[in-house]
Amino acid sequence: MITLSRTGAAENVALITLNRPSALNALCRELMLELSENLLKVEKDQSYHVIVLTGSEKAFAAGADIKEMAKLEFADVFENDYFTNWDTLSHITKPVIAAVNGFALGGGTELALMCDIVYAGENAIFGQPEITIGTIPGLGGTQRWPRYVSKSVAMEICLSGDRLGAQEAKEDGLVSKVFPVQQLVGEAVLLADRIAKNSPLIVKTVKRSLNSAYQTSLNQGLEMEKQLFQSTFATNDRREGMSAFAEKRAPKWTSS
Numbered sequence: 001m002i003t004l005s006r007t008g009a010a011e012n013v014a015l016i017t018l019n020r021p022s023a024l025n026a027l028c029r030e031l032m033l034e035l036s037e038n039l040l041k042v043e044k045d046q047s048y049h050v051i052v053l054t055g056s057e058k059a060f061a062a063g064a065d066i067k068e069m070a071k072l073e074f075a076d077v078f079e080n081d082y083f084t085n086w087d088t089l090s091h092i093t094k095p096v097i098a099a100v101n102g103f104a105l106g107g108g109t110e111l112a113l114m115c116d117i118v119y120a121g122e123n124a125i126f127g128q129p130e131i132t133i134g135t136i137p138g139l140g141g142t143q144r145w146p147r148y149v150s151k152s153v154a155m156e157i158c159l160s161g162d163r164l165g166a167q168e169a170k171e172d173g174l175v176s177k178v179f180p181v182q183q184l185v186g187e188a189v190l191l192a193d194r195i196a197k198n199s200p201l202i203v204k205t206v207k208r209s210l211n212s213a214y215q216t217s218l219n220q221g222l223e224m225e226k227q228l229f230q231s232t233f234a235t236n237d238r239r240e241g242m243s244a245f246a247e248k249r250a251p252k253w254t255s256s
């Protein structure tokens with residue numbers, strides 16, 4: 001249900017593809033377990049610098065598997081913690097780019113919201129239709145939408161279940177760029193290549209610092225950024241990057 005392949009100019013980009021075409025990549029327990037395992041494998045493997053997460057041209061993911069969820073009782077989802085590991089993506093320290101074509105509904109939109117950068121194909125459709133089936137977003141939708149777009153847009157999406165097209169999602173700030181469907185994954189990999197040219201150590205530091213903006217007050221975030229900035233001066237990659245600039249040569253990163 002998940003395929004992992006190596007791509008990019010330097011073969012250091014992990015392309016993770018959701019592959020359950022019979023159900024438009026609906027997120028069942030098995031798929032999410034496989035996704036979690038693959039993400040952790042890539043996270044540990046130093047030869048991967050950036051991750052691109054995608055689905056098919058028709059669907060990134062049409063949400064959590066409604067047929068599977070229909071059978072669950074409160075105890076299954078609360079006491080037995082049925083959804084364990086569904087948020088692994090949000091704990092990955094390497095940059096993750098979502099390349100979203102087609103339907104990204106419910107948990108599909110929430111997976112995209114867990115990624116660091118969202119690129120969309122022209123046919124992308126985002127939304128939180130949980131309200132129309134008697135539940136609410138459970139993978140961060142009610143928390144991340146208002147942090148990434150306005151309260152009004154977040155409420156409209158989550159309360160109505162209305163869908164958002166790629167261009168609207170870009171105007172609202174959820175998506176950074178929109179591409180023709182067939183170019184989308186290639187463009188995401190090109191962006192991954194540009195990120196992967198930088199020191200993996202410093203890239204992770206930027207991600208950590210930027211993410212703190214969503215979890216702290218401005219003052220705490222500024223303090224954290226200052227400390228992380230200072231910490232780069234203890235790294236070989238900071239020394240190498242600045243020396244390489246002065247010596248007019250390409251830097252050689254060692255992630256140390």
Ligand code: CO8
Pocket residue numbers: 022023024026027062063064065066067068083086103105106107108129130133136137138139
């Ligand atoms: N779950 C299960 N099966 C699905 C799902 C889904 N979410 N989406 C599509 N499928 C299946 C269909 O049942 C169909 O199967 P079959 O051929 O066996 O009938 C097949 O995929 C193709 O789908 P359609 O025939 O419906 O294709 P259409 O092109 O006509 O429609 C849509 C595509 C609009 C995407 C439609 O399938 C749809 O509305 N799907 C449901 C979308 C939805 O409501 N998603 C939200 C689910 S709730 C959720 O995500 C909560 C997340 C919280 C997780 C919490 C973790 C802690």
